[in-house]
Amino acid sequence: MLFGLAAPLAFLSLTAIAFGWEFTLFFTLGASSVVLTIGLAARVWLKKTLPPKQEGTVAFFHPEASGGGGGERVLWVAVQALQKAQPNVKIVVFSASKYSSQQLLESAADRFNISITASIQVVQLAHGDYVSPGRYPRFTLLGQAIGSVRLAYEGLHQLRPELFIDTSGWAFTYPMCRLSGVRVACYVHYPTVSTDMLQRVRQRKSLYNNSNRVADSRPASWVKLLYYYVFAWFYSMAGACANVVMVNSSWTARHIRQLWWKLEEPHRVFPPCLTADLQRLPLDRKLKHLYLVSVAQFRPEKDHPLQLQAYAEARRWAQANPQDRSSEAILASRLKLVGSSRNAGDEAAISDLRRLAAQLGIADTVDFHVNVSFSELRMLLGNAVAGLHTMVDEHFGISVVEYMAAGVVPIAHDSAGPKEDIVQMEAGKGGYNITGYLCSTLEQYSSAIIEALSLDHTSRLKIAAAARRKALEFSDERFCREFLEAVQPILPSL
Incomplete structure (x- = not known):
């Protein structure tokens, strides 16, 4: 929370020093009005362009639903838990893979030993490359963030659920979902930007997400650091739009507390393991x-x-x-x-x-x-x-x-x-x-x-x-219990 507020507070402080408090207050009120106007216009546009909301429907947003990683196991155990707890809820998966619903369920059974007997609906997303890092050789985080919004809109344009559950970490989709009248829950595996990432760039340490070329250059490191801070500020606002926030570990919980503008404590729900x-x-x-x-x-x-x-x-x-x-x-x-x-x-x-x-x-x-x-x-x-x-x-x-x-x-x-x-x-x-x-x-x-x-x-x-x-x-049992406890307040009431 404190880190999330650092950027706007620093900006306001510098503005106040440079132009005086009267100008700063006027600027802040003006900026707030612009944001509010854009939000209202977006809400009206989304209500006009999106189909009617399907009551009793829960959509899981997971573009790589056919993958074999831990994130995919979280997805399928969550689907299984929700089906058992509320069999009348219609479950949809927004997926960019070419697999049909039956193929996805067979893949889950083969890779994770998860048996899902009830049917699910798959909404095919044709532009999965929108969130591919390879598509954005420069400003990758920004490109993927915008791409995730475009991809989520593609899904919502086909089906607007009552509840949108993101299990892939695409936080920039949450404001759009909320503006369209859809409740949002998220399971965060890894913050898109973390204070550890900022520290590495500040200290000019090279890693897979901070190349030697940037780490060896002081100007490039400062530019990247500024980029990360601005991105983190918008990431904080996007995360605040989730109704329910679940995190997978103590480490992730600490970073989400520092980053997202939310007063509620995130639910720490350890992922289901074999x-x-x-x-x-x-x-x-x-x-x-x-x-x-x-x-x-x-x-x-x-x-x-x-x-x-x-x-x-x-x-x-x-x-x-x-x-x-x-x-x-x-x-x-x-x-x-x-x-x-x-x-x-x-x-x-x-x-x-x-x-x-x-x-x-x-x-x-x-x-x-x-x-x-x-x-x-x-x-x-x-x-x-x-x-x-x-x-x-x-x-x-x-x-x-x-x-x-x-x-x-x-x-x-x-x-x-x-x-x-x-x-x-x-x-x-x-x-x-x-x-x-x-x-x-x-x-x-x-x-x-x-x-x-x-x-x-x-x-x-x-x-x-x-x-x-x-x-x-x-265990799977612990995950299912804590996952359902977290999302219960915003599940469709059938």
């Missing part, structure tokens, strides 16, 4: 082949290159220390990268990773498992020693919970969701039990890989058991 089925896998299992697993979509922010580099470093250490008893296990191990490929960009990323593995000399010990079914994922998790996660500021980290539920020792990034909510010490009778490893540097990841692959059976079993107990907190 805990029930995975917890049935035996903990005390004989591992025929030692391997590490990584479950993540092939996207830049997941930082698969760091995983390959850390694994290569661990193998180099083992080769340099043949006398160490751990070396044999490390050299006998493999790394299995498991994830979904959504488009040509993801395929290019996979090709780049294959080339990197070859350059590091580990190509013959790295396996790629792309777009696997739930049964194959279960099998891969059921025989893994440890699981890698390397995304900085991962809002939650469903894959980390999946590792823990399956009895796989997590090696996760020491930030955001994994740090604040998941990989935490467990209080036991004899003190504290670790539930996994938290790392942030190449050296730390390499050391954790060496240690995890070197664990004796008893030590691995102790960590895996503690991790599984922690994973119980992130």
Whole structure:
């Protein structure tokens, strides 16, 4: 909230100093009048151009509904929960994929083990590229924000629901929905702009969303920082238009409190994880082949290159220390990268990773498992020693919970969701039990890989058991209960 107000307050202060308070007051009232006039005109236009509102209809806005990531699992578990709680509600999914409703349900069953028996309606969005980052090589955030509004309008022009639930994080669609007379709920996985992003630009640190070219230039960094601040101000206003705000972690909740102009506390609703089925896998299992697993979509922010580099470093250490008893296990191990490929960009990323593995000399010990079914994922998790996660500021980290539920020792990034909510010490009778490893540097990841692959059976079993107990907190049942409690006040009354 304070951060959201910082930009307008700073602007008003500078205006007051430069022109005096009388001018500032006049300007503020004038700007407010302009915004109000535009809002009223937009409301009239939307009511004229959009079809009549369909009472008793709930629409989920999720352009990539056919995807295989954690966000898609949230979508389908939410759909399933709502159908069971209110079977008379008509459920619609705004999707940019070419899948029919039956194909989407079959995909959800195959990838996530989610069975939805009642029918749903799919509103096909023909212009999914409106929200594709590749469409906007410059000012990507702004381009996607405007694109999301255009895409949501395309959906509303076909069907105007009573309740619009955004499960993809496109906050700039909320004002339009509210102006058209539609109630809005949202499930925020990751804030579009965060104070962490602003800090990195301010400190000129390079990352996947702050290129070396910008980080190395002071003027470019200042321009980008100003752009981010202005964007954050409008993002704050857009977020304030949601009737109900749900967030997926403590980290996301903190950032939304800082950013969005809302007095109400966001509902922290941990995402549904594959805990029930995975917890049935035996903990005390004989591992025929030692391997590490990584479950993540092939996207830049997941930082698969760091995983390959850390694994290569661990193998180099083992080769340099043949006398160490751990070396044999490390050299006998493999790394299995498991994830979904959504488009040509993801395929290019996979090709780049294959080339990197070859350059590091580990190509013959790295396996790629792309777009696997739930049964194959279960099998891969059921025989893994440890699981890698390397995304900085991962809002939650469903894959980390999946590792823990399956009895796989997590090696996760020491930030955001994994740090604040998941990989935490467990209080036991004899003190504290670790539930996994938290790392942030190449050296730390390499050391954790060496240690995890070197664990004796008893030590691995102790960590895996503690991790599984922690994973119980992130069940489908808990998500469904808390999701329904949050949206209950604005659901259609049938």
